[in-house]
Amino acid sequence: MLIRDFVQADWPSVWPIFQEIVADGDTFPYDPAWPAEVAREVWVEAPPGRTVVAVDGDRVLGTAKMGRNRPGPGAHVSTASFMVAGDARGRGVGRALAAHALDWARAQGYAAMQFNAVVESNTVAVDLYRRLGFTVVGTVPESFTHPTRGRVGLHVMHRFLSTTRP
Numbered sequence: 806m807l808i809r810d811f812v813q814a815d816w817p818s819v820w821p822i823f824q825e826i827v828a829d830g831d832t833f834p835y836d837p838a839w840p841a842e843v844a845r846e847v848w849v850e851a852p853p854g855r856t857v858v859a860v861d862g863d864r865v866l867g868t869a870k871m872g873r874n875r876p877g878p879g880a881h882v883s884t885a886s887f888m889v890a891g892d893a894r895g896r897g898v899g900r901a902l903a904a905h906a907l908d909w910a911r912a913q914g915y916a917a918m919q920f921n922a923v924v925e926s927n928t929v930a931v932d933l934y935r936r937l938g939f940t941v942v943g944t945v946p947e948s949f950t951h952p953t954r955g956r957v958g959l960h961v962m963h964r965f966l967s968t969t970r971p
Contacts (some may be wrong), residue, residue, distance in 0.1 A: 806866065806898065808905045811856035816845055818865035819858065823848060830952040833886075833940050855909060859889075859898050866893035869902040871909055874919050883910035883918045883966075887930075888894055900928070909913045911966045923960040924949050930958065939964045 811819070816954065817846035823844050827835045847854045858927045864934035865907025874884040885906035889898045910918050918939075923930055925944060939962040 806859055806861050806896075806901060808857050808859050808869075808901060811849060811858050815858050815865060815868075816841075819868050819888075820844065820846070822847070822865065822868060822888050825891055826888050832924050832930070833888075834922065834949060854911070857902070857905060859902055863960040866890055866896070867875045867898040867902055869906055870917065871917075874921070881914075883915045884917065884920060885910070886920075892951075894929075900937075901934060904935065907937065907966065915966055917963060917965045920960070920962040922949070923962050924951065924957040925960050926951055926954055931962075934962050935966070 810890040820841050825832055825838070827839075827844075827934075828837045830837070839847070848868070850872045855869065856866065856870045859867040859869075864887040867887065869885055869887045869965070871883060871885035873880045883906075884937045885903070887899055887902045887906075890970070907918060916951055920934065920939070922945075923934065925931065931941075941960045942963045943961045945961070946958045948959045949957050951957045
């Protein structure tokens with residue numbers, strides 16, 4: 806598996822992953838009715854952010870986007886989002902993408918990474934992020950409508966990127 810920068814020619818392979826995950830309705834608060842153009846605008850980060858794909862040969866297994874969490878006084882904290890194709894899950898793609906995003910954020914000089922809305926019932930992601938050093942710093946109760954569980958909370962997860970902090 807190789808993780809590389811997203812290029813325009815990747816969108817036809819990323820779009821079905823985006824559609825599959827958003828249609829499931831259990832991890833991202835995106836509208837499944839969005840046309841490809843809107844989804845692409847939301848997913849593909851403009852510089853200084855970055856979007857990458859995880860590929861096995863010519864096949865896109867997953868994708869990640871990363872950048873600053875907030876502008877101005879919050880610009881020292883990064884964020885990232887990840888999507889892995891259903892038939893590629895359980896193969897370490899999500900972990901590799903998350904590790905890549907953390908490495909990228911460190912190299913860019915970010916002090917921390919924060920995820921603003923991790924669906925609490927998405928235990929695979931929550932467990933992965935915890936293994937990568939993130940902690941749940943708060944949960945917004947009943948702020949995500951899960952298709953089978955009803956209203957569930959959204960975790961805010963955070964981790965510092967270096968052991969020496971000002």
